[in-house]
Amino acid sequence: MKAKAGDVYCVYNEKLKKYTACQITKVEDKDGKQMAVKLSLDWSGEEPLKEAELSELKPLYVDYMYWDNSLDMNNVEVDVPEKYIFVGNVAPIMDESSDSYSYGWGSGDIVYRQLRWQDIPKAKRDAFKAADKSEEKVMFEGEECRISRRNMSDEWIHFEDVLSLRVFPCLSHLTLHKWYKNLYEYLEGYPFLRELELNNHGQKELDFSKSYIDRLSVDMTGVEELVLNDGMEHLILFGEVSDNCKIRTEDNGRTLILYVDGKLPRLSGLDNLGSLHIRSIMELDIEEVLSQYPDLLELRLWGKPGNLINFDKLSGFSKLRFFSTMELFGFSEKDIPEPECFPNLCSLWMDSLPEDAAKMVKKLYKNRAKEGLHLWITKARKPEWLAQNLDNPFRSWDGREGITPSNAKKAADIYRKTRAQVVKLIEGPTSDFEQDIEALVRTYAEGFNKMDKRKYFITTIERDEVFDALSDILCLIPDELGLDKNRMIDIFDDVKEF
Structure with missing residues (x-):
């Protein structure tokens, strides 16, 4: 179904356990593509809206946290997700366009957050807003700091009592x-x-049940039990995760997004997990994921690159709404599940995957795409490409918008040449070892300077990737060789011009 100006829709929000509403205020052309302007409405209810109630609707003004009593208006795809319920069509509440874009239509989370904000006593909310706009400075651990500070790390300023942060x-x-x-x-x-x-905490039990945290990143080394608050949305696990570590959370993880790296930990207490993101995959068995989390609504996977085993078992995730892969291989056209396996699928994204599998996905799901499925299949890879690029940290540059095939190849060549020369020096270090490494670092940076001068394309993401690739090379050098790696990074920063 295509959205039209004036359409009002409802969607159920799992966290709020109520329906929320939005209106499509206009449909317009954006760079040659039809987009709908979606406006969140100031309404929630136990049941979907009735058409008779449409004339009473008002826009939602958001002052949650750092929002400044603003409208929540975003450009979205004109195709209406299946989970949205059409209520009726009335004159649009407003006619403005929006410069903001949103991936997907969402599930009314902004309404949930605004209502949660309004549950905080007004005096505390007012103090928050006043501090956020203030130019006042306060003393903290002997340093003068802005009272409006939003972020803090104990690496930046040393403190002994966390209660001192109340300032x-x-x-x-x-x-x-x-x-x-x-x-x-x-x-x-x-x-x-x-x-x-929370890093290096040394605790066996962690209990955040009375906190207000939305997003928790926690070192799981030594943790036997982790208790979450009911409002937790994102849980990022790192460190050594113990087998059968107990996670206690609302609805056994139904509304939680779990993030892990590399492999799937065996956890207890997340039987109803709704969303799973796994990064830096070398090898992952889809059947193992299915056995632990059969009710997933969202599964997003990133390779290093890596391989997916038993990809055909993906068909068992009958409730899946969102599925994506990036730089993952090990499956073929015969492993692609039929569309009928996923009656609720809204989004299917696969980036850098086997060529035959990419062709089959496009073939099988093209009709669903016409019906509103957000289908995005890109960078179909031939077997020979994979063989050449397993060790190439710049493989994602091949096919990236704004980067020519020539520059993608040059970046890989610079990396491989630098790495090979460093390995050679490690195997037979000379008395000039540090000067030799310095020369390679300078040559590495100058190589990317030369590429970027012809046509500026190295921005924040690419700059980080160039830096990370060099850092990986320097990590190959044993500590006993006495190289000052921080000085090498400083040299790189001095030489680079991007």
Whole structure:
């Protein structure tokens, strides 16, 4: 179904456990493609809207956290997701266009967040807003800091008592590299901290049930039990995850997005997990994922690159709405499930995959795409490409918008040549070892300078990838050779012009 200006839709929000509503205020051409402007409405209910109620609808004004009483208006695909319920069509509430774009139509989460914000006592909300707009400075651990500070890490400023952070009324992101005895007290009394990264804490049991955190990144080394609050949306696990570690969370993980790296940990307590993201995959068995999390609504997988085993078992995820892969192989056209296996599928993205599998996906799902499925299949790879690029950190440049095939190849050549020369020096280091490595670092940076001068294309993402590739090369050098690797990075930063 295609959206039309004036259409009003409802969608059920799992966290709110109510329906929310939106209106399509206009449909217009954006760079040759029809896009719909979707406006969130100030409404929620136990049952979907009735057509008779449409005349009373008002737009949602959002002042949640750092929002400034703004409208939630986004350009979205004109195809209406299947989970959206059409209510009726009335004159659009407003006629403005939007410069904001949204991946997918969402599920009314902004309404949930706004209502959750309004549950916080008004005096605390007012103090948050006043601090966020203030130019005032306060003393913290002997340093003068802006009271409006939003992020803090104990690596930036040393402190002993986490309760001292109360001096910052609008802090929302905290990174810690050890355990603090007053951490629970701080989290329970401060409703604005939305993101916490906790490293090297040394605890066997962690209980965040009384916190307000939306997003938790936690070192799981030694953890036997982790208790989450009901509002938790994102859980990022790193470190050594113990087998059968107990995770206690609302609805056994139904509304949670779980992020893990490399492999699938065996966890207890997430039987109803809704969303799973696995990054840096070398090898992953889809059958194993299915056996642990059969009710997944969303499964997103990133390779290093890597291989997927038993890809045909994907058909067992009958509730799947979103599925994506990137740089993953090991499957072929015969493993692609039929569309009938996924009656609720809204989005199917596969980037850098076997060529025959890519052709089969496009063939099988082309009719579903006409019906509204967001189908995006790109970078179909031939077997010989994979053989040549397994060790190439710039393989994703091949086919990326704004990067020519020639520059993608040159980047790979610079990397391989630099790496080979470093390995050769490691095998037979000379008295001039550090000077030789310095020369290679300079040549490496100058190679990318030369490429970028002809046509500027190295922006933030590409700059990070060039840096990461060099860092990986330097990591090959044993510590006993005494190389000052930080100095090499400084030299790279001085030479690079992008």
